[in-house]
Amino acid sequence: MTIITLFKAGRLLLTAFIPVLLLSACAQTSVVDSWKTDKPVTNKPEKVAVIAVLPEALMRKAVEIDVAKVLHDKGTPAVPASNIPGMSGGIRGEIDPDVATEILRSAGVDGVVVMFYSGGANSEGYVRSDYWAQFVGSGMSYGWGRPYFTNVYTVRQGPGWADYRMSALVESSFYDLETEQPVWRIVTETKDTEHADAADDIARKIASEMRSAGLN
Numbered sequence: 001m002t003i004i005t006l007f008k009a010g011r012l013l014l015t016a017f018i019p020v021l022l023l024s025a026c027a028q029t030s031v032v033d034s035w036k037t038d039k040p041v042t043n044k045p046e047k048v049a050v051i052a053v054l055p056e057a058l059m060r061k062a063v064e065i066d067v068a069k070v071l072h073d074k075g076t077p078a079v080p081a082s083n084i085p086g087m088s089g090g091i092r093g094e095i096d097p098d099v100a101t102e103i104l105r106s107a108g109v110d111g112v113v114v115m116f117y118s119g120g121a122n123s124e125g126y127v128r129s130d131y132w133a134q135f136v137g138s139g140m141s142y143g144w145g146r147p148y149f150t151n152v153y154t155v156r157q158g159p160g161w162a163d164y165r166m167s168a169l170v171e172s173s174f175y176d177l178e179t180e181q182p183v184w185r186i187v188t189e190t191k192d193t194e195h196a197d198a199a200d201d202i203a204r205k206i207a208s209e210m211r212s213a214g215l216n
Helices: 015-023 057-073 097-106 198-212
Strands: 029-036 048-052 079-080 112-126 133-137 153-157 161-175 181-192
Touching: 029 133, 029 198, 048 057, 057 112, 057 198, 161 198, 181 198
Parallel strands: 048 079, 048 112
Antiparallel strands: 029 181, 112 161, 133 153, 161 181
């Protein structure tokens, strides 16, 4: 399989939000879209790798450590993918699922949680806000190495002055590496990211999905 571009051009324009989104603290995160398999879940993972698709290695590792810790505390045996030989460094918007799958399997990983930044918006500030992003739904894609929920926001024009705050959308998915099939996917929206510990809050949403799917 060829290397897959994960972030479309519109998303690349919003990557400046990522540092604030994932490393800031009082999360205001909600699930705005979700999907679950209708097939029986029979494989409980013994080792889950957390992959945060971010371009900067240290930031990626920090997010993966935070998310893996929450999952571990909630009953899922999770590890940061950055700590697995061959999986370290920044993922600059690209990943080869075939190569990554073999590396992960060699490390004893049988499940993967992969997180993608899906977009964001500025709203409600002491500046004029004529344009804003609205969540409008999702398209479809396939394979664990790329986002599933695509085109999750659209730009709208709005009048007036408003409080300036940043929000961001993150897609998180769980894949069973034995079957190479997705089990669940969610899109979360974190508001007021300047004051939100989004990584911790998203991790708790992920832990809830793992529990409801019978995976821990």
